[in-house]
Amino acid sequence: MDPALEFMSRNWWVLLVRGLIAIAFGITAFVWPALTLAVLVLIFGAFILFDGIVGAIDALRNRDQMENWWLWLLEGVLGIVVGAFTLLMPGITALFLLGLVAAWSILGGILRIIAAIQLRKTIDGEWVLIASGLLSVVFGVAIIALPHAGLVSIAWIIGFWAVAFGILFVLLAFRLRKAGQ
Template sequence: MASLIGTISDHWWVPLLRGIVAVLFGFMALAWPVLTLGVLVLLFGAYALVDGVVAVIGAVRYRDRVERWWLWLITGVLGIVFGVLTFFWPGVTALVLLWFIAGWAILTGISEVLAAVQFRKAIEGEWLLGLAGVLSVLFGVALLVWPGAGLLSLAWLIGAYALVTGVALVVLAFRLRSL
């Protein structure tokens, strides 16, 4: 258990970096809500790709010290896959983009909730990772339930989601750092 706590606290920068990227992405989405679909696709693709790469690096680098490192790997691979898909299909319709974002958010959220459950006995503040996961799932479900929302609404929803999730990850990172 002490080894897991040391590993987690030594790598507090992983959720910090993910949180900072999410907050920056959220501010951009809120500042320019009338973005064209192409720009929105590229912003989402860049966010998902960077988030995925950081998660994969963290998973691979510490796979020998974290029991369920593969949860981070799954989260990262999903982010990379969805990020790359958006770059290869820039002319995608708003509805298909919405499905990509919803699927990515739901699967990432499930991975984060599972990771939080694993960490509940090892660290204090694991609920922040669980919160980020639950918010991701709720965000994805909301996109599926209300697909008729316009791009302006989608941009605001994405921005708010990214800001809240990013702040939760940043707070988690500093809690991990203090271990």
């Protein structure tokens, strides 16, 4: 078995956890769309930070088994930086925060697309990783295009993105689990 596929299939549960947390976060955004900006900032910052930590630890822990580990590490570090900045400075303006979230989403999506392209010869179903990357890019562009939308609209956009992103990661996790069996 290819080392990258072996690594990913052995650690399929990490993507499952990330996906389930994203789905839970997305549902939260739908259930409480009128949350104050400060609370939404803290929840989203915590989500980005956690996702980045899990991704970075997983990449570092398994760097010997994957030749493209640095892509996963880069995405994780990006999440850690943006998440920590968001949590440490919750009083920043909504427009600046949305710009950070948009940049994180676009860059993270591009990194996932690159990783999927590099894995396409060793894994079936790389389209799920590409789809999650494209979804993140579209989400980031939508935030940039709609900076003055109301908080409820932004919460719903974030909720939709998080649920869709989470579903795609859950699908990818189960495909990887099946590939490892």
